[in-house]
Amino acid sequence: MSKSQTAPSLKTARGLGSAKEGTDHWWMQRLSAVAMMLLAPLMIFLVITLIGEPYDAVVAKLSSPLWGGVALLFVCASFYHAHLGLQVVIEDYIGGHAARLTLIILIRGALIILGLIAVLSVLRLMLT
């Protein structure tokens, strides 16, 4: 078999095709993972240092640009990463078309709402 029969040429590989999406899901899951290689250790450090602290101290810490920023970025990256990951798990284990689509939409909705709550909460702490 010649190479042209096994490997598609660049000409045919270009463009998004009829599916209208390419490797975006896979790529964004990796990008959010790389972001969390930095953010997760910072977030865990933040959480550990806040254990047992009174309300005012926790608010003061999260109001700072550094730690509020860490919490904001961690929430964005982790909730997005969780959405992408759960979608793959659902697609792997849920066979029925309707059940699969319903679950994916529900989880996307839940994570958007939760993420919005978390982001707005941190912003409120930082801006007041």
Add this chain to the structure above:
Amino acid sequence: MTDQDTPVQRPLSPHLQVYRLPLLPLMSITHRVTGVGLAFGTLVLAWWLAALATGPGAYDLFIRFMNPLGGLALLGWMIAIAYHFCNGIRHLIWDTGHALDLGSAERAGYLVLVGWLVLSAVMVGSALLFWLS
């Protein structure tokens, strides 16, 4: 030729009562399980931040709800993150096309397990220190 009338006596394969997953598939499914578990952790994270933004009363309610079992959940969250973190790095290396053969994958797997134990010990240890101080 087998006799059509005698039932097959072979054990089903894999024999579920004695079958143990090899290291690599076991680590793979653990990555999924910890990932799904951590996704549920977003509920607690969102509640924690929302309670902080709402006020001392809401935060007090959150803390009372989390004591003492929430402390265990927090330790579980750290242990799960440590695993997902270490094994996730192995996945990112695989994604670059490296260490894909069975030997390298297994060696990296043992490295992940060591890293997981070390990270878990450091996090749980310092969390307990902050708790008791």
